[in-house]
Amino acid sequence: MAPRKIRNMEEFAAVSGISRPTVSKYFNDPDSVRRSTRERIEQALERFDYRPNIFAMNQNRKLTKNVGIVVPYLADPFFAEIARNIEEKCIEAGFRPTLYSAYGDPAQEAEILDSLRALKPAGVLLAPLGRDSDRSFIEKFCKDIPTILFDSNLEGMGAAFVGSDNASFIEQTVDYLCRSGEPPAFFEMRHPANPNANKRRIAYVKKMESLGFEPQVIKVDGRGWGFEEIGREGAFKLLEQPRLPSRTILCSNDRLAIGFLSACYEKGLRVGLGDDCDLRVASHDDHPFSKFTCPSLTTAAHDYNAVSNRSVETLTQLVESGGRLSARTETLFPARLILRSSA
Template sequence: MPKGSGAGGERPRLRTMEELSVAIGVSRPTLSRYFQDPDSVSRSSRERIARGLERVEYVPNFFATRMNRKSTGMIGVIIPYLNDLFFTKLQQSIEFAAMEAGFTVIVQCSHTTPEVEARAVETLISMNVDGAIVAPLGDNSDIAAMERLNRRLPFVLVDSRPGALSHVDYIGTEHSQSMGLMTEYLARVGDPPVFLAMPRVNFNALNHERAYLEKMEELGLEPQVVGTEEIEPGAHYEAHGELALGREFAEGRLTDRSIICVNDRVAIGALRAAARFGLDPGARRKGGLRIAGHDDYPLCPFLVPSLTTVGQDVDAIGQAAVARLMKKIRAENSLTDHAVTLFPGVLKLRESA
């Protein structure tokens, strides 16, 4: 009796295509063509294979069915963080668009480390994916690894674009517009806003700080930037926001000012600092403290107070990245035009500002 069969009526479990070929009486090459494209075999063979698969338990090897094909039907994605809901949402958008195009997504994470990012690049190349979408570490990325990827595969950058990769197709948010939008809003409804920064290692954080400074100069206002240095080792994002703003509040500073945070995760920490000092940020509350962010992190509407921020059109970014990659794959990476697509940010007014 074949392994896996029994008195309970279990179907025999087959592990190889050779075993399946013998069990249902169809040649292995015919089975291989069937699993790659059922329409590539005759109708009688399709029907025979379909009937045979109902009698056995067999799952074709995902990678084996893609060997010796012009297209593997896979695209690779590299993201910098697994614990950031912004990138979770971006990954979801890419996966939905890729599935609609008939592709499977293979995800790697660089874990904010250039060496890991470079290894992820080599992994995608070795898997012979049809193309790649990468959210890089910015200027901390291994540029040599990215250049290898660009030579070997159709390749699109999302979220940030290192200066050394300005020749690579890029899909993202128009950060100068989006941060300028928030800066202008806060300047209009209260005192000139203060910028709560991060240690200057994050690529988009630097872009946001630069956009704030440019807008303040345009408005004829004096900029003020705090939180640029690391306060405690390993205190990033939310922890940094709480520590940096808590230090200001402890000295009696910024308790009645508008504060624009470099991103929503830092703003979450800033809100916690306000709560610790008994402050109640918001346009309709006592005092002048307002706290705002950037990105429209999925948790923003559910914070207390809910966070005013600038929304990035993550769905549009993911869809546009896949669409551009599909165009490059179909052209076998021979496109000469250089695509840069930037989506504007949208102000999301909530309770905190």
């Protein structure tokens, strides 16, 4: 005769002869019950082949351990890498993270946040789209749900922001390129998808002027998140010019630079620091693929680990304080210059 099918925790408590609160306490934390009780529960689990519906358990709690991690474009290896780091830190902190991607769509970003409400999350770690986000929607969400912003800052929203110091990216790359050769021209999208690009352009202009050089900003057409193709097509148009504004190109981000390097290869141009090279190319982010380009890409790197650690630490403080911090904080981590063959 087949063993009886247990449908819920109440039935399991009844057939195992253990009180419902004790069973619930065990599933929340096995070490919170006496050893003899724990052994009885585990024997009953094996006998009746019962496994609780963790999602349903969370729904019945006032506060769950669910945490949402929302990024703008998971197909971008940068966001995949930082999301992986944050997910690991959440698990270490005892949370149950779920990862979401808006894929550049503000409507999908809003839909994700709306669906997160149903999970009754302990908190949310959000890297917003930025300029394309529905700011009023996100502002209301942040007031209702404990939220930490990372990577892209929306001023005044969320309990805190954790990210990288975009000025430090530029200061290090521009200073190095000027010291070791010709001052760079800045290569960026005319309509950047990520708001960090604007901060980098502003920092570039300020740094060049402080060094006594005239800023040279090159804007290329293209919208969306296909940065490599945008960089490649923009580079083709730039390289057709009889005279470039500089033989040193500093790209706003590594994905644009990867496209730029592709165009240089197709044009038969040699990229690097040597006297036999036609161009130098550098960039920002330390994209996971940047060390494998040909030539490998000189770049300024995010401190993935520091941003991930601080984001989860701040979220933990926010949850433990009942969803409110005394004041909104902003934490920025400096970049680290990585010298490779391209510059």
